[in-house]
Amino acid sequence: MNARLLLISAGFVVLFAAIGLRIVELGLGNPGTAVTSPAASVVQRADVVDRHGHVLATTVPAPRIVADPRRVRDAAAEARALANVLVGTDAQRLERRLASSRHYVVVKRDASLAEVAATRRLGLPAVGIEHRAARVYPNGRLAAHLIGFVDVDNNGLAGAERAFDARLKGPNAAPVRLSLDIAVQAAATEVLADALARYQAVAGSALVIDVRTGELLAGVSLPDFDPHRPAAFSADARKDRNVTQTFELGSVFKLFNVAMALDAGTFRLNDRLDISRTLRVGGFRINDFRRRHDTVTVAEALLYSSNIANAKMALRTGAAAQRAFLERFGLDRRLTFETGNVAPPLLPRRWREVTVATVAFGHGLAVTPLHFATAAGGLLGPGHAIEPTLLRRDAPVRQTPVVDPAVVRTMRGLAYRVALEGSGRQAQAEVPGYLIGGKTGTAEKVGPNGRYLDGVVRSSFIAALPIDDPEYVIFVMLDEPTGEGDRPDLYFASWTAAPTAGRIIARLGPVLGIEPSAGETAVELLRLGGGKSETALFPAGDEAHAARRTRG
Amino acid sequence: MSGFGLLAALVLVLGIGGGVMVFKHHVDEQRQDVARLESALRQERETGARLRAELAYHHRPAYLQRLATPLGLVPATPQQMVRPEELPKLPVADEDRKRDRWLVVLPSGARVVLARRPDVEPQP
Secondary structure, three states: OHHHHHHHHHHHHHHHHHHHHHHHHHHHOOOOOOOOOOOOOOOOEOOEEOOOOOEEEEEEEOOEEEEOHHHOOOHHHHHHHHHHHOOOOOHHHHHHHHOOOOOOEEEEOOOOHHHHHHHHHHOOOOEEEEOOEEEEOOOOOOOHHHHOOEOOOOOEOOHHHHHOHHHHEOOOOOOEEEOOOHHHHHHHHHHHHHHHHHOOOOEEEEEEEEOOOOEEEEEEEEOOOOOOOHHHOOHHHHOOHHHHOOEOOHHHHHHHHHHHHHHHOOOOOOOEEEOOOOEEEOOEEEOOOOOOOOEEEHHHHHHOOOHHHHHHHHHHHOHHHHHHHHHHOOOOOOOOOOOOOOOOOEOOOOOOHHHHHHHHOOOOOEEOHHHHHHHHHHHHOOOOOOOOEOEOOOOOOOOOOOOOHHHHHHHHHHHHHHHHHOOOHHHHHHOOOOOOEEEEEEEEEEOOOOOEEEEEEEEEEEEEEOOOOOOEEEEEEEEOOOOOOOOOOOOOOOOOHHHHHHHHHHHHHHHHOOOOOOHHHHHHHHHHOOOOOOOOOOOOOOHHHHHOOOOO | OOHHHHHHHHHHHHHHHHHHHHHHHHHHHHHHHHHHHHHHHHHHHHHHHHHHHHHHHHOOHHHHHHHHHHHOOOOOOHHHOOOHHHOOOOOOOHHHHOOOEEEEEOOOOOEEEEEOOOOOOOOO
16 A cells, blocks of 8 residues: 555656656746747938938838739729728729739838738738838939939949948948038039029039048039939939049140149249240141230230140140149049049040140040049149048048149139139129139030030039138039020130039038138239239129128 | 655745746746837837938928028028128117118128117117
């Protein structure tokens, strides 16, 4: 009897011990699938913001409501039910799609959270929700070339989206802060679009660059495109003219030619050159558009934009000096820019005598607008090459000047005189409160047969602001402009690109906090540029301007 | 081992097992709470992303300009850039105190009409 009891007790002990050990084992074991971790966020790409933090590109959840028609029991009823909760859905059209033999149909893209919840409540077995993310560009076309766009899998394909793709990816990626200022970009775009309509130009571009840091504040290329659906636009519209295309820019290059001659010491500001006769170089003839004088000073060669005088200055200074000077501002090599698609400059294969003469007035070599604007900004600003950037860069980039600072000051004075009494008058006229300097360029376009087309031009204007100590350069280029109203023959840069640049400056000056300059500064600039008259300091109608204080 | 000892060991094992089960259940609840919070956080973040996008959409410069223009607001001009010390002083003559508006000329030459706020009495 005792043996039986003992045996039964031992059996119970073993049984309960096994149960107890199993409980402990289960308690210490893995939780299994009892608890599921939440689905990862679909927002896996960081924002792109402008220099002040305004969102330029962001990712939002874009749930997609889909259906499997094979599992639909009553297409008409289910289509009606879905149409009742999904805004903008046509019941009849949806019924036809649900009645099809396909395996997968999209009922609605980019559904709202309310629509997703309402669809779930319907409890239709054939209908499901796909959690997806969409990249959105709140400013639409604004700065589309620079911001870029992504593919269906949110991989960057162009612009900043491509350049900073690795930095933008990941749930914890920080926003990428660009150098762009969306207010400046909007003002430049608006003015340039107005100029395209006003001068009936086929395309145009505008740049605003901070010459102290190299930051690109605005870059406009028109026509443009909608980054939400880039494939719907032509390749031409998707092309950023400022970066991916090179152009012969014409007389704006005379800034470099005059600076080169002064820096080399082959000419002084008041040296005179004979422009009374056509210049023949290597079988080519070089003329001036409108010859008003038999001789001009070096300063007047820039003011009146004389091809003959500039060619003579370059020929006397020499090919080696010319090439070396352009190299100092990086015009001989491909520009470094984050988007990485910068077109290399097209340089002459052989630097012959005629090449030296034509390069002096901006023909025979082609660069991108961004390349030229940064080089010109370097010449009129710090006196050294500038490396442009699409990223915010707070501290100024300091390098050793590659040009004599006295030459830089002289060039500022000359550029001021161009804007005051030369071909840039219409730019200065738009901004009576500011002192600007600049240079126009009207370059004939090359036709299909390789010859220059008469009257079909690209007009451009480079401006520096404020010209006594430049902080910004503004470059404007209009493709095939015509004159306003009944003067289509006034397609020159002085009538098209220069006033456009002036209007851009008028809009962005207050946005950038640029204070108007003083009369004393203008007098000093005039002196530096070899000017004598003090009566034409300011454009007509702004006499009160002369009474302003000296800029701090 | 005596029967009592066995019984005590059995109770101990069952007690430990039960304790572990309760503890595990508590941990599971905590994990579910964490999962719920993470899910809520994800939803909040996604809602934040939507709201940021909407805010940016409503801050488009062109849109703001379209709203501002009917209100008579126009872009500032360079002539309107004036330092505080350059602002003209308000007139102090007795006859000026009785006026509601003054025409002043800024250093840039721009003309500005200053109006008295109706609820502010001039100080003697």
